[in-house]
Amino acid sequence: MNTPFQRPYGTPLPLEDDEFILRDLVRMVRQQLGWVIGITAVVAAVATLYAYSLPAIxxxxxxxxxxxxxxxxxxxxxxxxxxxxxxxxxxxxxxxxxxxxxxxxxxxxxxxxxxxxxxxxxxxxxxxxxxxxxxxxxxxxxxxxxxxxxxxxxxxxxxxxxxxxxxxxxxxxxxxxxxxxxxxxxxxxxxxxxxxxxxxxxxxxxxxxxxxxxxxxxxxxxxxxxxxxxxxxxxxxxxxxxxxxxxxxxxxxxxxxxxxxxxxxxxxxxxxxxxQNLERHQEETARTLDFLNAEVPRVRADLEKAEDALAALQQRQGAVKPTSEAQSYLAGGLELDRQIAQLNLQRTQLLQRFMPGHPQVQTIDTQLGQLRALQQKLESRFHDMPASEKAGVRMERDVKIAQEIYISLQNKTQELMINRAGMVGNVHVLDEALVPSSPVKPKRALIIAAGLILGLVLAVLTVFLRRAVFGRMHEMEEIERRLALPMFGEIPFSPAQSWLEDYSRLEATAPPELPLPVELAGAEHVPVTPERAEEWLPAATRPVLAESRPHDEAIEALCGICTQFQFTLEQMGHRVVAMVGATSGVGKSFVTSNLGTLLAKSNRRVLLIDGDLRRQRLSGYFNRAAGMGLSEMLGGRIDANQAVVPTGVSNLWIVPAGNFGATPAELLMNTRFRQALDTYARTYDLVIIDTPPVLDHNDAMAVSALAAATVMVLRTGAHTEEQIVDAVKRLKRAGGNVVGGILNTVVGDAVPQSDSLSDTLARAAGQPA
Structure with missing residues (x-):
């Protein structure tokens, strides 16, 4: 039986499965709506400026x-x-x-x-x-x-x-x-x-x-x-x-x-x-007239010559009336000669424009050949006619043919002269051009519409490029689908937490005098720099939201995550859990402190360990930002039980980070840490360890290797896909067991509005807001 393929956690989708769907496009556009609107508006503005800068045509x-x-x-x-x-x-x-x-x-x-x-x-x-x-x-x-x-x-x-x-x-x-x-x-x-x-x-x-x-x-x-x-x-x-x-x-x-x-x-x-059209037609007519005017004198001379020859013959023979046979010969010969003469005239005109091989010239040549063949047949029929009578008939035929050709040429000449005087050509103006009232170019509405479409396309392409270059992950479904990383849930952004921290900073006492040398067993003196003085503020700087605002939307979301978190750990039998983050600033300590508080309120003995020896964020939530803690325990100055201090919350204890050490990674890899975790696992229902960022330091990998389960805290829009994949790979190579993740600081469409900072300060001072 074939079993379905299960991708390991943190493995990106293969290329053949990374199909683009409409939901991805809507998600990306929604996440970067400002970019989409801005780019579209800029391109549309440029298109509008370009459209109105073009001259009207x-x-x-x-x-x-x-x-x-x-x-x-x-x-x-x-x-x-x-x-x-x-x-x-x-x-x-x-x-x-x-x-x-x-x-x-x-x-x-x-x-x-x-x-x-x-x-x-x-x-x-x-x-x-x-x-x-x-x-x-x-x-x-x-x-x-x-x-x-x-x-x-x-x-x-x-x-x-x-x-x-x-x-x-x-x-x-x-x-x-x-x-x-x-x-x-x-x-x-x-x-x-x-x-x-x-x-x-x-x-x-x-x-x-x-x-x-x-x-x-x-x-x-x-x-x-x-x-x-x-x-x-x-x-x-x-x-x-x-x-x-x-x-x-x-x-x-x-x-x-x-x-x-x-x-x-x-x-x-x-x-x-x-x-130009009229001149072309007049030129054609002029050439025809020149040809006819040149032919008329020659035809008139031929007519006069034929008439003189007929007159001389009649004078010699006397006036003799032609026989019926001669009349038939005369009529047939006249018709054939007239047709032949007309075709010869047309052929002469065509040769002024075309070569002898032109189809029209060859057609006339074919017709001339047919008429000459008929003429030869007619001549053969009247071959036995008396010579004198035959000569008279021929001369009379020549005179009539010459007369017809001469009259035809004269008529055609007069007709062409009249046509040339009144010629208008074969082109007529129907409508003259008028002054146009509106331009035909540019199509400003079309240019602006095209600019809007182009701007939208460029905006979407920019979204894709930003995702390809920066690749920020924004939604839990996207992380689960693309990286196959199970998510326990998502925590919405809490304005109350941010404002409470601002208020606490205003009320906090001054940090200790700097530099503050710290003596650790087997470690060098490490001064606290001014840039890290904020991390030494007392407990009031980071109040636990689950205590001060138990009905906040973020705490409600954490309650749901807490239920799923307990169910998963009970199934796997885990007691020690490492909370890790790919990069800094993801709210990992906030999630750890509030999650531990909620689990403690559900009648579970929970121990929190501030494993971030470099920043000790978790210790600040419970007024343990200074004093003995994990560093001293790992250095051998105190034992595991002495490092545990109460938090003030029922069923919740903490191992603070203690003073700063020069080599936190080496301290966490100490065998004392493994022994302490074994001791805590037997004493408490759940041990949660807060760690430094995975991609910044090796501390988290050392802790993850000792923990039974590792949970990755992510912040919406703070990580690229490559960063998450790289963090999971590092944890796995170190022997960590990544069981899932939590998406923090999710900005929804309708985030409940909390009190303003002035309202919070007024209420803390006992004054009405």
Whole structure:
């Protein structure tokens, strides 16, 4: 049969079992709620400051409608439809044309977008200050930083010409007062100076400022960009999208911190594109007209030549009416020749744009081949016709074909001339851009919300990091689950105990005169230092809470621990118990004194031993801070029974620490201590030994090895996981039997309020509070 695995006490959870659960997160957040709130508030404040420091960005929108090209006005489009093609909107093509240099370059030149000028501002603070300034009235400099612009400055840079080496290089323009300025390179070298309204020409460097409103000393950053870079920058700031799919509706959006300028640039791009679109269509029509005007004289000459040849033939042969067979040949030949001539015209137009291998050209070539084959069949049918009649029919056919082609070219020329005069292109402006009323960027609410979320995430991560680095243990369940250390219970923080100690210190007599040499058997003279004088205060400095406030919440909790403590010890048969702490300041002596008092009140003979020979905290609770005790017994000056003194509490005795010794650890490892413990175990129902901190001294390990059981006193938030594990390991290596722990000074959500210190002092003096 498989038995469940039981982890030894003080063993941390293995990694595969250390699963994160929601309860752990809630516990950690609750324990470090101040950190969570503080970090979240700081990050949210930074996000708010960042959101309001960003300049407002406005977007001006214009709408265009792109229509399919009119096939009747374009011979090429009509030829495509005749060959089975369909008319497409081509919106994607038009969008790319809008972004092209031919459309954007006129806008760049018109608005001088290749020249940028901006005031030098203090990061974050400068943008905030500019929000409260009035345009045209420069705000005073903050903190005496006059080189920065703090709002209200205005500048109009009308001209800036630089050599190629300075293109894209930020230059510094400094206002000097009295409408004068100076221009500096990035190294601070002065390039030129001048007055507002005048053109300053210094060879390849030219500048003209139309308006300058700024405090003397205010600096601006001016840059002349490369023309290609300026066009690319405009293209990036433009958003061109088709509304829907195959709708032909195109939206052009321009973003800028100046909403009026955004509207003007958006409309300028629209007008530039419409003008370019119209010019493209007019150019196409002009090329067709040039081709037709060049063909008309040649076709007219061919017509005149055919007419003269027919007239000469008729004059020689006389007026002879063609036979029915000749008429049939003439009609069929005319129709074939007309179609062939029309296809040849279209092929000539296509070859002006495409290569002979283009699919449209090859389609026309295929149709021409089919028509010529039909023409050859027709010629073969009328091969036996008399030569004279056949010659007349051919000449008459040539005249009619030439007449049709000439009239068709004349009509087409007139039609294209009329179309060019009234051409509007296939692009129409539906909505012009207007001045936007509200900014589209930044999304301040979104930035602040993101800051709150980021702050909360960072706060939680900080909680995890603090736990990983410091790892303070705060709750009994956490200690039991992570370290498998059984806990007898937890003791809430007692304000009454703290205030009683404060009151007792006020009423305590002065410590003995220092230095106080102490003579111990086999030990050196050890003076009591001023830093340790407090430990020599008489009994009133540390009253036992179980006696003065028996109904305090901490004593109520100790009563429950006392019951479980007795049950555990009775089951194991232990008589000698060592109370240990991982570090100092955990309240171990407080727990020992009050626990011993409660056990004594339950009709048990209890002996307390102050094994902390270095600080003797436990002795101070029972007015035994000075005198003979454990040190003298271990030094052989008194026996075990002589070291025991009453505490004033029924069934409770104490072995005080006695005077200080030079080597406490060696004294506790003395065989006399083991013999004394055996004697006490036979005399008393329970022997409780108070010890120094485990991680600070080796005394506790020596005591734990002699005790039958060891109980570890912990303080909430005072120990890391590593400290507790290290303390348990040390005790186990020394032979100690750690049976459990007690968590002290637990701060709950509702701690009963005790009397104030003034109330306590007044009551002690016999006065009303």
């Amino acid at each position: 406005y977007a001006a929108d214009a709408l265009l409608q792109v229509q399919a090209k009119n096939a009747d006005s374009n011979p090429l489009s009509r030829a495509s439809q005749m060959m089975g093609g369909t008319s497409q909107l081509g919106t994607e093509t038009e969008i790319e044309i809008i972004r092209s240099r031919s459309v954007l370059e006129p806008v760049v030149n018109a608005f001088r977008l290749n020249v940028s000028v901006s005031p030098v501002v203090m990061p974050y603070l400068g943008n905030l200050a500019r929000r409260f300034a009035k345009p045209g009235e420069p705000a005073p400099a903050w903190f005496g930083m006059s080189r920065y612009a703090w709002g209200g400055e205005q500048i109009d840079l009308e001209l800036l010409g630089v050599p190629a080496a300075l293109e894209g290089v930020p230059l510094t323009l400094r206002a000097l007062g009295n409408d004068s300025f100076a221009l500096y390179d990035p190294e601070g070298m002065k390039l030129l100076s001048g007055q507002v309204g005048e053109i300053v020409d210094d060879g390849p460097l030219q500048i003209r400022i139309g308006k300058l409103v700024a405090r003397p000393g205010t600096e601006f950053t001016v840059t002349r960009s490369n023309q290609l870079a300026a066009i690319g920058g405009l293209a990036k700031s433009l958003l061109v999208l088709e509304q829907g799919k195959q709708t032909g509706i195109v939206q052009i959006s321009m973003e800028s911190s100046d909403r009026v300028r955004a509207m003007q640039i958006a409309n300028a791009v629209v007008q530039s594109y419409v003008r």
